[in-house]
Structures are given as C-alpha cells and as structure tokens.
Amino acid sequence: MSYIIAVASGKGGVGKTLVTAALAVSLAKKGYTVLAADADMGLRDLDLLFGVQDEVLYDAVDVMKQRCKAEDAIIPVMPHLDFLAASQKHTWEKVDAPTFQYTLESLAPDYDYILIDCPPGRGKAYKYAVAIADKILFVVEPSWSSIRDASRVMQFCNKHKQFHYAALLNNFYGHSDGFVSADEALESLPAEHVAGILPHDRAINRLAQEGDMIHMDEGLPFYQAMERTTAYLTENEPVPVAELIAGLPHEEKTMPAAGEGKTGEIAICGESTGVDEAIPAGAVEELAKAAAHVIPGCRNMAGGLETVPQEQDDRESGSGCPGTETAIDKNQPVPSPMRISLKQRRSQSRMWRQYRR
Structure with a gap:
C-alpha cells in the first residue's frame, strides 16, 4: 500500500507543480516507486516539467470512464517514476470525485508513493484532491500574499481536524530586500511541522522551463535541500531548519554599481x-x-x-x-x-x- 502525499498551496504560482516534480524525481532516485498524478483538472502543467506533454494520449478521466486501461494512461518518465495526466477538457465541476479517488487508491498497491499535484486554494477541487492523502504539503513562496493564503488553508485544516499537514517553503533567499525571509515566514505560519526550505536556484528554474526535471544535478543546492524533505517523508527525520536557512542564497544583483562598465552595451x-x-x-x-x-x-x-x-x-x-x-x-x-x-x-x-x- 502506497503513501499518498498531496502537494497543495493557498494560491497559485508558488511553485507547487515544480515541487511535485522535484520531489517525485528525488524519491525515484532513492529507489522508491512513485506515481506523480496531476489533479489540476483543466489546467494541467506537470507533464510540461517532465517533458512528456507530447506523449499524453489518455488521462485520468479516460481511466475513470473506462475508455482505456490504467496502464494505457500511465506514462513512464524515468526508472521508478510514472506519470498520470489530468484532463484538459474536463474541470472538477464535471469530474466525479469519488471515482477519481477510487482510481488512485486502486493504483496504490503498485507504488510506494503517490504524489498528487493539487489545484490551489481551498475550494471543492482542493477538497476532492486531498481527501485520500496521508500527508499534505503546503507550498509557500517568499511573499506575504502566499503566506496569508497558506495560513488560511491551514486554519481550514485545523477547523476540520486535519492535522496531517506541513509547510514547505520554496524559492527562498536569505535576508534580502523585497522578499520575506524564512524566519518571518515560519513565525507567521500556523504550521507545527516544516517539511523543508528550498532555496532559489536558477538551474532548477531552467530545467523546469526545458521540461528536463528528471536530470536534476544532485550537487545543486535545491536538490540537496529537497533530499532533506525526502528524508522527512520517508524516514521521519526532522528538517534542520537553522542549517537550511543558513544555506539560503543572497538576492542576485542584476544592475551594476555606479561607475562600473557594462559589457554588451548598445x-x-x-x-x-x-x-x-x-x-x-x-x-x-x-x-x-x-x-x-x-x-x-x-x-x-x-x-x-x-x-x-x-x-x-x-x-x-x-x-x-x-x-x-x-x-x-x-x-x-x-x-x-x-x-x-x-x-x-x-x-x-x-x-x-x-x-x-
């Protein structure tokens, strides 16, 4: 029986899909069998990060409506990692939630972990996606709007006695103007557990844009931080918050100082x-x-x-x-x-x- 992890967020654009892809690759490289399922019906993007967008012939809704077998819709991404696409034609208003949940649970015996890339917010789509999750990871970026929205969703979980969640900080810098620091974010969030602190890494952003997440270099700071999250989920190891914050990069300065020459001027x-x-x-x-x-x-x-x-x-x-x-x-x-x-x-x-x- 697999361990189901839902990757969610209070608002969109915080890197939820990128985190899902990176976590899936990290788990697969550790030897765990993983199914990455896109649950953002009508707005799927996880296939782009894996570079398999041209290979999607069937999706989860096709499996639910028995238009194909599950093995016809599941796409092998790399050794130990498979992908199940969300529908682009149907939104959650036209998708039967219990059937989707049954589909994932029926696939659970074949995998060690199932990662669900959830829709943002706390609407019905979010509730349907996380209903069968053993763990919920709320992705937070270094902005007050992301922190406030994530806090609201966490309060919603507390109200409904759902305490199996943790905060996952993504794309953070060290102390820098224009960005909320990791210390401030952790003080503001009502989360008792922290699943990780992922640094800003241009190399990871480039791989995501190129659809080449499966070739993440294990020496990248982002990947090393993600391994801490993997250990937290697989071995219950506490995340070294102070160590990860100390290793966060400083904001990159793109504008040269006054008096410095600039090459490539026109x-x-x-x-x-x-x-x-x-x-x-x-x-x-x-x-x-x-x-x-x-x-x-x-x-x-x-x-x-x-x-x-x-x-x-x-x-x-x-x-x-x-x-x-x-x-x-x-x-x-x-x-x-x-x-x-x-x-x-x-x-x-x-x-x-x-x-x-």
Whole structure:
C-alpha cells in the first residue's frame, strides 16, 4: 500500500507543480516507486516539467470512464517514476470525485508513493484532491500574499481536524530586500511541522522551463535541500531548519554599481542603451539593422561602426547623429525623420521572435 502525499498551496504560482516534480524525481532516485498524478483538472502543467506533454494520449478521466486501461494512461518518465495526466477538457465541476479517488487508491498497491499535484486554494477541487492523502504539503513562496493564503488553508485544516499537514517553503533567499525571509515566514505560519526550505536556484528554474526535471544535478543546492524533505517523508527525520536557512542564497544583483562598465552595451547615435551583457552577438546584429532603419548613418552597435558617407546621410535624412556638426543649407527644407511603418514593425517583430526560438 502506497503513501499518498498531496502537494497543495493557498494560491497559485508558488511553485507547487515544480515541487511535485522535484520531489517525485528525488524519491525515484532513492529507489522508491512513485506515481506523480496531476489533479489540476483543466489546467494541467506537470507533464510540461517532465517533458512528456507530447506523449499524453489518455488521462485520468479516460481511466475513470473506462475508455482505456490504467496502464494505457500511465506514462513512464524515468526508472521508478510514472506519470498520470489530468484532463484538459474536463474541470472538477464535471469530474466525479469519488471515482477519481477510487482510481488512485486502486493504483496504490503498485507504488510506494503517490504524489498528487493539487489545484490551489481551498475550494471543492482542493477538497476532492486531498481527501485520500496521508500527508499534505503546503507550498509557500517568499511573499506575504502566499503566506496569508497558506495560513488560511491551514486554519481550514485545523477547523476540520486535519492535522496531517506541513509547510514547505520554496524559492527562498536569505535576508534580502523585497522578499520575506524564512524566519518571518515560519513565525507567521500556523504550521507545527516544516517539511523543508528550498532555496532559489536558477538551474532548477531552467530545467523546469526545458521540461528536463528528471536530470536534476544532485550537487545543486535545491536538490540537496529537497533530499532533506525526502528524508522527512520517508524516514521521519526532522528538517534542520537553522542549517537550511543558513544555506539560503543572497538576492542576485542584476544592475551594476555606479561607475562600473557594462559589457554588451548598445550605442545608437553615441548613446548607450545599457543592454544586459547576456544578449548574444546575433541579437545585437538584429538590433543594429533595426536601428539603421530608424536613424540612417548612425549604426554603432556594440562598438562596431558601419560607416555611411556623410553627404549621402545628409541628403537622405537632413541631419546626422546628435552632436555631429555638418554643413547644411538652412534655406533647404529639412525632411522629417524616417518612421517605421506598421508593416515593417511587424516584420521586425516576427524576425526577432524567430531568432529567439
């Protein structure tokens, strides 16, 4: 008989699905057999993080309505880890909750753990998803809105004598401006148990966006913190809160200090736009072409100057770059600056999107 864990949250967008995927991978790497079930009917996303969105042919509702067998809907993700998708066509208003619960319970003998990615909030969908759970993990992000909503759901659990829950802090920094600290979050939450404190980790966010969560590096701080949560669930080991808080990263500063030089800047007509250094060379060239259409004769892109004869520039636009002294007949009318048509603007936008892909 498997141990059923529901991963829930007070509000959406706190990383609940990411935590579900990461926890499932961590348990599978420990040798436990795991079924990750998406219960967010109509808004499933767990398949994206596993990279199996193109393999979903049947879903949980198809199994419930006996359109297919359970083994036809279950997708192997990696050794010891399977995935069952939620329906994209049916919401919980059209799904029979007892049948969904029976479906998961009938699969329980085949797995050590079943993880349920629940809908956010505390509505009927949440109640249906957590009704058969042996443990509920409430994911909280470093914001007061997330903390308040999670607190309300925990109070709801207390009111209904459901004390089998724990708080799981996700995407936290150390003490940093603009983010609630882990200490403040734990003091504000009415949870008696803490299942873990997961740090902000850009590598994990990248893997989630690429649908490659199964290849998490075991040396990442996020994965190491997740292993503490895995030990808490599998071996009842207490989470070392102080140790995890001490290991949280500091907020990343993306803006350079005053007086520091910035590489990758784009200069148009002698002015620096301060573009971040992460812009690739190809993107700089595309922006250079766009700038050349806007202001002829002034195409200094990332230090590269494409020269255009001054006389030709003056004839075309009537003026050069700001600050450039040229001899111009004052009696001759000066044409208005060249403007980009709507058609050209759409074409350039389309070219940029294609380059980004």
